[in-house]
Amino acid sequence: MKRYPAKISLLFLTLAFFISCDAVKRVKNDELLLTENTIFLNGEKIKESRIYNQVYQEPNAKLLGSPIKLHFYNLAKKNPDSVFQNWLQKKPNRIKRLENIYSQKQVNNIEESYVGLNNWIKKTGEAPVIIEEELTKKSKNRLQAWYFNNGWFDAEIDYEIKPQENKRGEIDYFVTSYEPYIVDSINQRIGSVVIDSIYNAYSASSLITSGVQYKTLDFNAERDRLSRLFRNNGVYYFDQEYISFEADTVGTKHKVNATVIINNRQVTQGDTTARVPFKIHTISKVNVFTDYTFNNRYKPVTDSANYKGYNIYSFDELEYKPRAITDAIFIKPGEIFKDTDRTRTYNRMSSLRVFKYPNIEYSLDPTDTTNTDLIANIFLSPQPKYSLGFDFDISQSNIQDFGVGFGGSLLIRNVFKGAENFEISARGSVGSSSDAARGSSQDQFFNISEIGADIKLIFPRIFMPFNTEKFIPKYMSPFTTLSLGISTQNNIGLDKRNLNGILNYKWNPSKILSHKLDLLNIQYVRNLNTDNYFNVYQNSYNNLNEIVQSGDVVTNPSYINENGRLIIPTGAENFISDVIQNDPNTSGVSTDQRQLVNNISERKNRLTENNLIFGSNFTYVSNNKENLYDDDFSRFRFKIETAGNFLAAFSSLTGAKKDDQGRYDVLGVNYSQYVKTEIDYIKHWDWGNKNIFAIRAFSGIAIPYGNANSIPFIRSFFAGGPNDNRAWQAYDLGPGSTGGKNEFNEANLKLAFNAEYRYNLFGALNSAFFIDVGNIWNVLDIVEDPAATFTSLSDLKDIAIGSGAGLRYDFNFFVLRFDVGLKTYDPSRALGARWFKDYNLSHAVYNVGINYPF
Template sequence: MQIRRSKLLTHYSKIAAIGILLAGCNVTKKIPEGEALYTGHKVKVENASVPNNEKKVITADLQALIRPRPNSKLLGIPFKLVLYNMAGKKNNFINKFLRKNGEPPVLLSSVKLDRNIQVLTNTLENRGFFHAKVTADTVVKDKKASATYVANTGVQYKINEVTFPKDTNAISQAIQAISNKTIFKKGDAFNLDVVKGERLRIDAALKEKGFYFFSPDDLIVFVDSTIGNDLTNLYVSFKPDVQMARKQAYTINDIYIYSNYNLNTARRDTMKVDSIFYKGYYVIDRNKTFKPLVFEQMMLFKPGDLYNRTAHNQSLNRLTNLGTFKFVKNRFDVVADSFKLNTYYYLTPLPRKSLSAEIGGLTKSNNATGSEITVRWKNRNAFRGAEQLNINAYFGTEVQVSGSYSGFNTLRYGAELNLALPRFVIPFFDLNTTGAYVPRTTIQLGYDILQRQKLYSLNSYRANLGYNWKESAQKEHQLNAISITYVQPLNVTDSFRRFISDYPTLKRTIEQQFILGSTYNYNYNQLVGREKNATGIYFNGLLDVAGNILGLATGADAKNGKVKNLFGSPFSQYLKAEFDTRYYRKIGLNSQWANRVIIGLGYPYGNSNVLPFIKQYFVGGNNSLRGFRSRSVGPGTFAGGQTANKRGFYPDVTGDLKLEINTEYRPKLFSILYGAVFLDAGNVWLVNNIVDPVSRRPLYPGGRFSKDFLKELAVDAGVGLRIDIQILLLRLDVAVPIRKPWLPEGQRSVLNQIDFGSSEWRSSNLIFNLGIGLPF
């Protein structure tokens, strides 16, 4: 059967090949008499003084300018032209389909040699080849024609000197002041694109110095190529017809802010009726919807200031980023017989209050999959200062498809209050930023109930007082000056207590915890605002400090049994830092190579021997090491996370230190379907040995960090599919472990044990991960 099938395949392959050859030879059958099919063009650049690499660039650029383009080809065959030729004269469905999806032949008569010669000549002159000559010719054979263009570039002229306006007026002096930053460089080749860039640079700099009406088109650059030695002098000047008003610097006169503007009820906006004058600003708000203080903090210029485009744009951005206004517009009017500008801002508020609900699906790194219902009430101007008050109530369910609590559903419900004030609120200090983004003081209060059915319930209280601010769209800071978390166990079942008897480390899951500290987070995302699959870097750094002042005040020393309590609970004391660095590289048009390194460093001391459970690290799961169950690897060479008790229960394993490395290639397959090939490595470790209080034996043998940590990394590999429909990305990954750190040294690599044909191997090693969104 295999031989017969092979012969049939070979037979059909030959038939297909013959069909393709016949189709390729038949492309001229509908070419009219006296015409020829245009098959393309070649460009030859002749200049021995131009380096080969530059000659290749020039050739490619010139080839891209020539029109028309020949019929498109695949594997050297114009399939679309073949489809078009297959269409008959009748106007039926099949012929319409063939014409629509095909291409009519590109004829030689549509090629305008003189026009192409002029385009190529102008392009070369714009690059400094002032004596370039281009010739062209066509060759016709068997009703097919091609064109050849020969470009003799001549010498490329270089820049010798650049002269800027030397008048004593303000605008000439302003240009002289910024001339040291010119992009014209002596010795560089003349290029018209550089000339255009220099005009834009000068205009942008003048806009920062008050020249509101000036334009790049008001400048002209004269080129003197007669000085000899293939050099040019450039003279930057003003066009003779530029009006004087465009050469003047303008200052801000009056600023009018219409903070409750409505297009349907708009009146004349040049009057000061019903306005409040507050620190240089006229605020028109008859209903007193906003406090005038808001606009003093948003505006980055005042009356009397020189116009500045950066301040202008950033003021608009700050008003937009408040999240309070639906529309933000402004305009400038010249005050008669002066060089002053009246400024008008029209702000249309969003509805002050809103109520919304949403239902969403989620997947977590612990392999939990579920849904959540959230009801949100929002007040966008809670205290007339553009404060954002959000009260959320939520109810969610999760099912863990694999991992520690497989088969035990989770319910999570609670409420959260968030208040964001659009300014820094710091006692005894008056701070404000001058960038495009509004700083915020945030207050958060939250309460959660987590119920793991048949196991236990946890009450969680949290409170935060912090500050958020952005340097730019890519750089963001978040400081929680006061961060409080209190976790209290409730309703611990007998089943879970039996699990604890098998795995004493599980007791930490339901420990009463009190954390009082501060956190600082810095995020840098180079990909913000860029195209999909772009090349760039992402970095997130976290510093978490807790219990230091309390530890010093109470003399806590957990290592020597001096554990201190606060409100009846031991408080946590630790230092923690985490660094998440990612590098994305675009491959081709629609594919990407993604890389991630996570380093987590936790150091418990004073009142703690180990990090609190909710602050510890873990690896494994659909956003981590995808060839291992969630929270199943480590710490170190500890094997307890891989062994179930007689009830089929797998314990969570966590650590104080973490190292994780991921790399993934994401090719686009077709349409909305993407693929993935990935490799993951990582583990967690403990800083101190944790011992059983009765037997004094280590609970995690091999779990402490040592110099051999690289030999203790777990490694997996896998493939995946992604369905990207813009608003939602569904992900399916399948992975297998190729290195197991809990095995004896020398036996940890299990690559040679892979056996997809064995059902026993598949059930123990093949891990499926279903997720929403990319893993990183």
């Protein structure tokens, strides 16, 4: 046994040696593989990635200290076509034997496949980074430029290439920065009176500030700011090329005296070029062509309208109400030219889904002798009146082993001639579940199903009885949506019917902010097969049978079947009723057993009761992600929801009577009353070279009150699953330290924290390490189990921790994800025995998902 560590060490040393040799397989004897760049600033080693990014050559990417991509690249043959031919010719009869088995064409295809495989390996891997003197000099110059652009005008840069053993080398860069230059005075030299007036009016917003260290980026940002400023204040012909800067540092003792230079407009007439002052331009006319196409360009206009100064034209009969068109146009007759008005018009017209991307052109008004009036021509090309859509998907979850979904939709545009859209959609799915309850069609492969339909009407404005323009102006792209839906589920046993109606408003105050208000969100959920409860929730059923069979308990024999177990549903329900009501038919039940029966009864009542949710909610989202490929962003979401307040007030005012539990009902259903909040924060850091660090923090709580003492199942929280704590299956974690004793565990308080380091392996294959932390608890509701409830901060000891790794393949339009989660800290275990007790592959949870979890 004592020899094993030595053997293991020898094995690792041997493996490390071969990997080390393989890394320089493609490196020539007179070349050096770059292993490290080091930058010293004034004698001190620095680690700032933004400075290292200035270096042209970077070492091959490493994973756990090994250049995996380089090793993969080295698997490819240098001349695969020659290698294949040498192999083919090596034995005299090999060609003839292959041609007897395959055709000559197939043998050629084998060669092409071999060559193609080698090319793919090279493309997917990473070629060795060889130290090149010329690129090192360019890196030196680039570092010089970086320090210069950040105020160190006198910085000196040098480098040293340091050969190492086994055809490897390092490069050290030495930076002596000296004293930085500070911006001192800021002067202007502006040729146009109009430009000078606008500049001075907004000088307080200047991005060049006295007393700060010089940065070229500040001057570039100021150029962008001024260009936007002038073009949004009527200066139609202004362009960035008219702005320049002078920086005087002669004899200033490390001070920069800056001058902002804005030249007059350059105008060419014939062979003569002259500078003329800029002017403010005003929109004199706005012409809108509502059905412009390439074929219509020479046709005469046959229909027109004038609305609030806008000229609206159509080559055929006008199909739109004038207001619907002008509400989406921010360019207004009589106002000065603004670039933002054009951009907002583009965005708003596109968001209507009625027109294709519009074309907006400006021209000088020929009737204006001052050449300051502009005519805006807006060309709109309608989308087809009707659009059909179909979708199909295959899915898998912890409940559904295999599922097939399908659906279709019909979109009718401009349904009331006010740019409204009406959509009818239907969906359905069938699936196979090994969890299907007893009594269901288990002998059938597809034993669960759902079918539903929705109708939706979308208005391009806030649909209110009063004007909302003052606090939700049209540049925020407001929409109102009315929707109705119905669905029927034949799921794993209880089956449900769901009716919902929503009145929704949404608007975007800025590029990064979005608001959504469900003024009315009404949902009715009816359980269709409640008698099947104990077939579905087998854990609860087994607990009841353990009590019945404990030896001390005596109950009515009519409750028991021939196998000595409670009859479903009557036997189990009667036994629960006897225990709760202390009926003499059942005796010998201990205090702990009675509490367990009470817990089972409470959960059964809560999960089988019909739900009526009459609520409202508001969602605030701040997301600075610029596009799909932006890997450095943050997202914050806050949601608050209330339900039941309107119905409670109505019931009280009308003198409605309460039932024997002290609750109001509507149409025989006790409506829900609660307040619920959710806070979700996501942050991604791009560390370069496809290395991304991402975190997420989530907290949510739903508190019942008034007409309710619990939260409906569909509004509660659960933990676990591929997008949450991946060391547990969905619904398997919590509440608290209970250990997920029920089939579907949920609660009304949730905390979740996730961290993930993502990196590229090669090509489109990525990987990640992750840590997931969180749990759910019951708080301020009907649940009394101390292991499941959150009563103080000491209950945070029951937070679960999972960790693991995963693979992700990027198909560009979606990411296929496979994660392996391991239970690192399991709160279901006794204190002192929670860390790393099931930290092995036999207890791992394997998750398959689409796209990243956050």
